[in-house]
Amino acid sequence: MKLTCIVIDDDIHAVNGIKTYINNLANVHLIKSYTDPLQALNEITAGDNVDIVFIDVDMPMISGLELSKAIRHKTDKLIFTTSHSKYAYEAFEMYASAYLLKPYTFARFAETINRLFPHSPSVPNLTVKQDDDYFFVRNKSEKNNLIKVRYTDIVAVESLQNYVRIFTINETIVSYIALSEIKIILKDYQNFAQVHRSFIIAKNYIEKVEGNTLKMINNLTINVGNSYRESIQDYIKEKTIKTNRS
Amino acid sequence: MILISRTNKFHKILSWISDKKLHILCWTIFIFYEVIIIGIFIGKFQLISHYITFYSFNVATFYFHAHVVLPSALKTLGGRWWRLPLFILLELVAYLILIVILDYILLNYTSYNGPFKIEFTASFFAHPIYRAIYFMSFSTSYYFLLNFLEERKKIEDLEKQRLNNIIQIAKSENAFLKAQIQPHLLFNTLDFIYQNAKDSSLVAAEAIHSLAEMMRYSVDSNKDKEFILLEEEINQVENLINLHQLRKDHHVQLRFWYDDEIRNIKIIPLVLTTLVENMFKHGELLTESHPAEVSLRTEHDQLIIETSNLIKAVKDNSGLSSGMENIKKRLAYTYGKNAEFSYFTDSNQYFKVILVIKIR
Numbered sequence: 323m324k325l326t327c328i329v330i331d332d333d334i335h336a337v338n339g340i341k342t343y344i345n346n347l348a349n350v351h352l353i354k355s356y357t358d359p360l361q362a363l364n365e366i367t368a369g370d371n372v373d374i375v376f377i378d379v380d381m382p383m384i385s386g387l388e389l390s391k392a393i394r395h396k397t398d399k400l401i402f403t404t405s406h407s408k409y410a411y412e413a414f415e416m417y418a419s420a421y422l423l424k425p426y427t428f429a430r431f432a433e434t435i436n437r438l439f440p441h442s443p444s445v446p447n448l449t450v451k452q453d454d455d456y457f458f459v460r461n462k463s464e465k466n467n468l469i470k471v472r473y474t475d476i477v478a479v480e481s482l483q484n485y486v487r488i489f490t491i492n493e494t495i496v497s498y499i500a501l502s503e504i505k506i507i508l509k510d511y512q513n514f515a516q517v518h519r520s521f522i523i524a525k526n527y528i529e530k531v532e533g534n535t536l537k538m539i540n541n542l543t544i545n546v547g548n549s550y551r552e553s554i555q556d557y558i559k560e561k562t563i564k565t566n567r568s
Numbered sequence: 569m570i571l572i573s574r575t576n577k578f579h580k581i582l583s584w585i586s587d588k589k590l591h592i593l594c595w596t597i598f599i600f601y602e603v604i605i606i607g608i609f610i611g612k613f614q615l616i617s618h619y620i621t622f623y624s625f626n627v628a629t630f631y632f633h634a635h636v637v638l639p640s641a642l643k644t645l646g647g648r649w650w651r652l653p654l655f656i657l658l659e660l661v662a663y664l665i666l667i668v669i670l671d672y673i674l675l676n677y678t679s680y681n682g683p684f685k686i687e688f689t690a691s692f693f694a695h696p697i698y699r700a701i702y703f704m705s706f707s708t709s710y711y712f713l714l715n716f717l718e719e720r721k722k723i724e725d726l727e728k729q730r731l732n733n734i735i736q737i738a739k740s741e742n743a744f745l746k747a748q749i750q751p752h753l754l755f756n757t758l759d760f761i762y763q764n765a766k767d768s769s770l771v772a773a774e775a776i777h778s779l780a781e782m783m784r785y786s787v788d789s790n791k792d793k794e795f796i797l798l799e800e801e802i803n804q805v806e807n808l809i810n811l812h813q814l815r816k817d818h819h820v821q822l823r824f825w826y827d828d829e830i831r832n833i834k835i836i837p838l839v840l841t842t843l844v845e846n847m848f849k850h851g852e853l854l855t856e857s858h859p860a861e862v863s864l865r866t867e868h869d870q871l872i873i874e875t876s877n878l879i880k881a882v883k884d885n886s887g888l889s890s891g892m893e894n895i896k897k898r899l900a901y902t903y904g905k906n907a908e909f910s911y912f913t914d915s916n917q918y919f920k921v922i923l924v925i926k927i928r
Contacts (some may be wrong), residue, residue, distance in 0.1 A: 425763070519826075535669075
């Protein structure tokens with residue numbers, strides 16, 4: 323079951339922006355978008371219930387706040403899209419589920435949907451055939467040309483907000499892809515583990531363990547985050563040779 | 569009516585006493601000390617009326633000297649050299665004449681019948697001259713003390729005024745900037761540019777997004793609050809790093825270590841942001857083998873913020889120490905002894921900052 327949604331924003335650029343975001347999510351389906359709030363009011367009150375309504379706060383004729391009052395009962399979740407945070411507090415009073423401050427990124431958009439619908443996580447439309455032992459990414463340092471990355475070559479992946487830096491045995495690649503997406507690509511490979519909010523590593527390339535710091539084969543040093551400590555320590559314990567001598 | 573005016577008078581006297589209580593206390597101790605010591609030393613005491621008369625006279629001389637003679641002698645710079653000795657001489661003569669008159673009254677109009685007599689000899693005048701100079705020198709130090717305190721207060725007022733002016737200017741500049749452009753228009757326009765740039769230039773779109781986030785932080789202006797969530801500073805720093813990454817083609821080698829739990833700790837604003845801004849300004853962050861680091865962690869109820877970065881080969885330390893001093897002052901003002909702030913350059917040419925704040 324796809325989530326159904328409606329977009330209301332008097333700015334056509336904003337509508338187009340959110341449309342592309344929605345198209346990038348596998349589990350969300352856009353019913354209709356409106357740039358005229360009065361038309362939206364008439365059609366929504368007469369139409370079927372939906373899962374999400376995205377609504378701009380500042381619109382002519384009828385404000386997003388007033389409109390939201392009238393249509394609140396027709397939608398499960400109401401998300402305000404606004405250009406400034408002054409309205410955020412009022413928005414929550416209206417039982418809005420969330421708000422997105424313009425301009426917002428796809429990552430923030432997807433994260434908001436995921437938070438509101440935890441039972442049907444919106445996986446980005448990522449298509450990678452997992453059978454092969456490699457994948458291609460665009461390398462930003464080389465004019466966005468595609469470059470082959472072998473799973474076995476990956477030492478670590480560092481998050482740079484919407485980009486990642488992939489450290490392989492031989493080189494470093496910067497690519498426009500989020501760490502959360504890389505995590506999905508790597509999820510079937512037991513050798514990879516997230517050790518920090520901004521780092522995924524290949525466990526077989528750990529060279530040294532000093533307290534909470536991992537030293538990788540390429541001299542990269544990584545601090546292990548609190549919430550990842552236990553699993554990584556378990557792995558290291560498992561791999562540590564034990565002797566009976568004391 | 570009479571009753572009212574009396575109580576009024578009484579109130580006036582009370583308030584005068586409380587105003588001058590320090591003076592009264594000092595004189596009481598001084599007189600008590602002199603009378604007792606000299607009384608014991610000589611082995612006899614004078615009549616109370618004598619003490620009252622002569623001490624009143626000497627106290628009057630003290631204030632006359634400090635408030636009339638010295639100010640009028642020193643008020644203008646020119647002629648000090650002749651006016652000061654002349655005035656003091658006149659004062660001394662007047663003092664002696666009044667002493668003789670007082671002695672005369674005491675001898676002839678009171679019940680005094682001791683061996684004391686008025687004689688116009690050097691030994692007769694020795695004592696009053698000694699007393700006059702004694703009180704006048706006390707009075708002189710009092711005069712200079714008063715002057716000193718007054719000067720200091722003036723300087724403090726000036727400094728306060730100067731700081732107030734700076735604050736006012738900063739506030740009005742801020743208000744001016746805010747009034748320049750409606751936040752609504754600003755962010756809608758940035759969103760418009762973002763939407764249009766997204767398809768043609770991802771980098772431009774991202775830069776606009778980070779810029780918008782940073783501007784929102786300054787427009788929303790939580791900075792006026794004394795404490796903010798560390799989260800707000802972390803977001804600001806992430807945006808700052810992102811902007812620099814985009815401009816430097818993602819070659820900036822800066823690791824930002826923190827765990828999400830730390831976001832809810834409260835801290836004074838613009839400390840973390842300023843530290844990271846300094847790193848970008850003064851640090852060499854493009855060498856892969858020497859990454860810079862910012863680390864936030866908690867240990868035993870302490871928030872520890874550490875930064876470390878290679879120093880630029882061509883040094884540009886303009887503004888560094890003043891920025892650091894500013895942080896130091898603000899930390900000391902809010903946390904006092906609960907914050908330790910230190911920065912230094914180690915032998916490997918790394919600039920390091922360590923800030924430890926006790927939380928609760």
